[in-house]
Amino acid sequence: MILTITLNPAVDISYKLETFSLDTVNRVADVSKTAGGKGLNVARVLDQLGEDVATSGFLGGSLGGFIRSQIGLLGIEDFFVEIEGETRNCIAVIHEGNQTEILESGPVISEKEASLFLKKFTEYVQQVDIVTISGSLPKGLAADFYLEMVGIASQYNTRVLLDSNGALLTSIVRGEHKPYLIKPNEDELADLLGYKLLDEIQITEALDSSLFADVPWVVxxxxxxxxxxxxxxxxxxxxxxxxxxxxxxxxxxxxxxxxAAGFARGLADEDLIKFGLSMGVLNAMEEKTGHINVDQVDWAVSQMSVEKIN
Incomplete structure (x- = not known):
């Protein structure tokens, strides 16, 4: 089983308007509401690929209940921890070729709720083979919360795939326990290293940094x-x-x-890279976020090229 973590999920609300007018009423008929959050996107794609998947984080209030219902409809196992605060909304207004976003910061997690989550997480990592951790921390959690989670997973030799950035990524890469994979984009890699990367040659050279010596996979x-x-x-x-x-x-x-699916299936390096990156290609071809057309997987993999350069 693969466990995906979204500590600060949201109900993603999309309003599509032909025109958006300030300081007046805008009426909208084209509305969608989905269970949002980076780890929930990961879980949906894994579910579409036929993987055994569970998802966890913090949920509270009626919006948390909505997300739970959406998870249940997909048949994904719900390992979320209930909190007193209300799960947040994230609103996107799509208008005239633009997207205006209004993002709530979300609930404050209490010390008791954080401790309960870590207790549950310690149980979960013993039941799964792979954990993915995505996104930012909600308010109330210590800055080293992800680091503590990676440390717990390492005790049970459970592989962690981390998708974060900024100070969170820096603290984990410099920490005692390392994730199995990190996935920075080129800007996030530059932030991590502390200098701008001008081309692919510099990116390749940067990967020889001692920062990544004990991280098996850097994508x-x-x-x-x-x-x-x-x-x-x-x-x-x-x-x-x-x-x-x-x-x-x-x-x-x-x-x-x-x-995550490629690791679960035991794919070798080049096949794994092709498969993993193909999911990003397939998602970009769909209107819905965190969705792929599984009938196109073989095509996408066949179109990926991978060359060993070092």
Missing amino acids: VTLGADGAIVKHGDNIYRAKAPKIEAVNPVGSGDSVVAGF
């Missing part, structure tokens, strides 16, 4: 240009097929799902 995503991937002492350049992107939001989450 540096380059958007439509594919990725540069480090596994141990080997570095690969992966190029994605040219597609007409419909909605690239959630493609990074889909890549995490692809690598």
